[in-house]
Amino acid sequence: MISNLKQFAEFIRSYATGGGILIVCVIVSLIIGNTGLHTSFNHTLDTPIGSYTSLTWINDGLMAIFFLLVGLEIKDEVLNGELSDKHSATLPVFAALGGMLVPAGIYAIINLHTATSSGWGIPMATDIAFVVAIISIIKKRVPQSLQIFIKALAIVDDLGAILVIAIFYSAGLHTIYLLLALAMFVLQMLFNRFNVRYLLAYLIPGVFMWYFIHHSGIHATVAGVLTAMAIPHNVKLNYSPLKKLIHLLENPVNFIIIPIFALANSNINIHESLAGGSIITPLSAGILFGLLLGKPIGITLFSWLAVKLKLSRLANGVKWAQVWGIGQLAGIGFTMSIFMALLSFADAGLQSQAKFTILVTSVLAAITGYVILLRIKKRI
Numbered sequence: 001m002i003s004n005l006k007q008f009a010e011f012i013r014s015y016a017t018g019g020g021i022l023i024v025c026v027i028v029s030l031i032i033g034n035t036g037l038h039t040s041f042n043h044t045l046d047t048p049i050g051s052y053t054s055l056t057w058i059n060d061g062l063m064a065i066f067f068l069l070v071g072l073e074i075k076d077e078v079l080n081g082e083l084s085d086k087h088s089a090t091l092p093v094f095a096a097l098g099g100m101l102v103p104a105g106i107y108a109i110i111n112l113h114t115a116t117s118s119g120w121g122i123p124m125a126t127d128i129a130f131v132v133a134i135i136s137i138i139k140k141r142v143p144q145s146l147q148i149f150i151k152a153l154a155i156v157d158d159l160g161a162i163l164v165i166a167i168f169y170s171a172g173l174h175t176i177y178l179l180l181a182l183a184m185f186v187l188q189m190l191f192n193r194f195n196v197r198y199l200l201a202y203l204i205p206g207v208f209m210w211y212f213i214h215h216s217g218i219h220a221t222v223a224g225v226l227t228a229m230a231i232p233h234n235v236k237l238n239y240s241p242l243k244k245l246i247h248l249l250e251n252p253v254n255f256i257i258i259p260i261f262a263l264a265n266s267n268i269n270i271h272e273s274l275a276g277g278s279i280i281t282p283l284s285a286g287i288l289f290g291l292l293l294g295k296p297i298g299i300t301l302f303s304w305l306a307v308k309l310k311l312s313r314l315a316n317g318v319k320w321a322q323v324w325g326i327g328q329l330a331g332i333g334f335t336m337s338i339f340m341a342l343l344s345f346a347d348a349g350l351q352s353q354a355k356f357t358i359l360v361t362s363v364l365a366a367i368t369g370y371v372i373l374l375r376i377k378k379r380i
Helices: 002-033 037-045 054-080 086-110 117-124 128-137 144-168 175-193 200-214 222-230 241-265 270-280 282-308 320-329 334-344 348-379
Strands: none
Touching (some): 002 037, 002 241, 002 334, 054 144, 054 200, 054 222, 054 241, 086 117, 086 144, 117 144, 117 282, 117 334, 128 144, 128 334, 144 222, 144 334, 175 200, 175 222, 320 348
């Protein structure tokens, strides 16, 4: 129990600091996007490095490392964390399910039979770095059980996003490359089966797997998750490759990779995004209502149903109004929602509209959730 609390504190500290850096990068990127630097910055992103552009390396390469860390954290939580105990795991699982299905449903209804109907995955996502950054500011006013709840919810949410990317955001599949990728994964699992604990034995095949998956039609970030599944973790051993890799990746991912992704993908030209009244399109409305209303409604409703059906139990000291506040904060989709938008649309104009709406909605969700949690605690 003590080790889990220590691990949770380290998680909060890492993501909170990373969230602060992320905010700075978003501001810098917005300044670039609305000044004379815009053209030269985009030219830099389009510059080829080897076979791919700089932007492709960021969105497909660096983000694969991000998803490797996410996969490792999910596996760690399932084996030895908040999701390892059935009773503790059920509520955030139901909450995350509601927080994905309701926003996606709202978006799908608003965008039914439109050219932007494929973007239903955009409002499903939650940006854990931003949420934890806000929670860290008011953590003395929020019960620790609620902080653990949002962490577990965000991890399940990430798992849902991974499944959505793998299943629904794949292009035409190429069998040969898929079989080669599968061979790399089988090799990793064999290493796991024979208790090979050298990280390079998993990471080197993981690099090849990334290349094969990148050419297979499935998004390359899935390679990071599959590699995470193969890396061994045995709490009885003094040395855990999984724990070591989490420790090695946390700082680079939170302080370098995610900020670089935000810097590269947040250079939104506000004038262009607002041109032609784009803020009131079905695309923008679906994202706005999906994140701002769908998230808190879905999380609160599914949590309430789970408790009423005696499938879960609300932690001591947590009020339903606080669950709504956490749901409101979960409407901060930012990094993951932008990533989904890039997968949903090839058109640069639609990407720009989506990114602008995600930015505005995430700010509104952050302010609303912050105020709700602050005011509720004062009344208790």
